[in-house]
Amino acid sequence: MKNAMIALVEEAGLKKDMPDFAIGDQVEVHQRILEGEKERIQVFAGVVISRRGEGMREMFTVRRIVQGEGVERTFPLHSPKIAKVDVKRTGVVRRAKLYYLRERVGKATRLRERRAKLASGQESSSEEAGEN
Numbered sequence: 507m508k509n510a511m512i513a514l515v516e517e518a519g520l521k522k523d524m525p526d527f528a529i530g531d532q533v534e535v536h537q538r539i540l541e542g543e544k545e546r547i548q549v550f551a552g553v554v555i556s557r558r559g560e561g562m563r564e565m566f567t568v569r570r571i572v573q574g575e576g577v578e579r580t581f582p583l584h585s586p587k588i589a590k591v592d593v594k595r596t597g598v599v600r601r602a603k604l605y606y607l608r609e610r611v612g613k614a615t616r617l618r619e620r621r622a623k624l625a626s627g628q629e630s631s632s633e634e635a636g637e638n
Contacts, residue, residue: 516562521584529554529604530597530617535568535581536589547589550579553597553617555604557583569607571615576608596620 527533534551552570555578559565564583569576581588597617607615 513561519562519584521588523590524583525591525593527554527591527593528596528599529557529602530599530620531593532595532597533568534592534594535579536592537581538587538589551594552577553604553607553615555607556602569604 531554532552533554534549536547536549539546539548550568550570552568554566555569556567557564562584565580566583567578567580569578571577596619598620599617
């Protein structure tokens, strides 16, 4: 159990507008970069391979392939340097950590996409388009 004072201090710094993303999701992390007097946004896109911690200490790791080399970056979820996190695709995974993707190359790194559950009475967009 966490100390009540620490929980109170951490609660003030938590971001409320973070999207709900999970392990295996394809995300774009928009990070603020300071270069002298100017501030710009740099985008790092990849697959979320791990999340750890809780509260203010929560971190997530994103992996992508750049020129045939794997690059991983770990971001603090509630950092003021993180402008936003966009979820592009959701992946179907059965593990909490996807470290096994480090040994995979090319198409073997792809994950199946998770389909959103529809409420009863609604049809999927592929059925409406006449695809079978």
